[in-house]
């Protein structure tokens with residue numbers, strides 16, 4: 136069965152889209168650690184990041200770097216943290232999280248955003264990409 140992220144990539148489930156290329160898709164995390172928390176996902180479904188072949192892994196990192204640089208421009212923060220976990224969704228994804236403090240990196244403190252706030256930050260990140 137398709138993963139929830141494949142359903143998002145295929146447009147079967149809505150998301151706040153940030154970017155896409157032939158092999159990757161980026162969108163806002165729906166339960167963010169901080170405003171602007173973004174997930175970068177390879178379109179090919181692989182469960183664990185270390186199971187990716189090296190070339191695909193490097194391409195995912197290059198895509199995540201591009202999105203991360205835009206995020207850093209768009210959302211005021213001390214730095215953008217990159218994390219890979221995957222305990223909830225078994226489809227590789229890189230978390231890009233604007234950090235003010237360690238609390239934003241712990242996945243224990245969540246930010247409540249309205250749909251308008253999600254859309255606004257998505258637009259700001261997209262604008263910083265161009």
Ligand code: AMP
Pocket residue numbers: 139148150163164165166167219220221222223224225
């Ligand atoms: P993990 O697999 O532990 O790295 O966490 C999966 C992440 O995906 C969590 O931060 C969730 O909030 C996020 N997530 C799950 N479903 C969705 C969705 N439909 N749209 C955006 N983010 C999601």
